[in-house]
Amino acid sequence: MARKAAGKPPEEILLDWKREQASLKARVVDRDTEAWQRDPAFSGLQRVGGVDVSFVKDDSGSACASLVVLSYPELEVLYEDCRMVTLTAPYVSGFLAFRELPFLVDAVQQLRQREPRLMPQVLFVDGNGVLHHRGFGVACHLGVLTDLPCIGVAKKLLQVDGLENNALHKEKIQLLKAGGDSFPLMGGSGTVLGRALRSHDHSTKPLYVSVGHKISLEAAVRLTHSCCKFRIPEPVRQPPSPG
């Protein structure tokens, strides 16, 4: 009986959340800030991280907030943290960060304190960055709060700003033939909000990559492809178990 989570918060809360998004959005940096991001082989990049909130049971609110750090380019585990948490805020499209982010920020801060040498140089985030209703998805939010480069990786197209998962979109997906192939997702405003990426040769369903913070879209897409042994980038593929 996967009962649906509690209904939407009152309008005043949503307005608050929107205000916070708008305010933090001004701090997003949507270009490369690190030398390795411009290097063809990403040389200088040694640690890539991923965060995720995965559910244990039905909708009890019981979940596992995890942070994984892998070596690059080997993609071997350097650090794993998985903490049981109780989610309070409901899931509302456009406000994912307010449900999951506090726990992810905690995980990053804890790593920063205990094992600063293992701090990842970039974080993959489940969900979108600037490909978002108000241009400030969870990957931007996490990036701004932690000051780490972040990449938004979503498994479904968020249909905002005129973007639609329609026949034309599906045709474009068909044209992605090899891992690494991608096409731009252009919003109605003429801005490129992200790219649909075929993340692996044998993956037919694309990933939707968008800038979170402190990285260009081009580098984000290239690195995402580079971290995919399968469809989902290794740092966010299989979160560690609590036990």
Next chain:
DNA sequence: GCGACAG
């Protein structure tokens, strides 16, 4: 016909 809604 019941929707467009990342996770």
Next chain:
DNA sequence: ATCTTGTCGC
């Protein structure tokens, strides 16, 4: 997310 399913469509 998670159940599970199938090949559409404004």
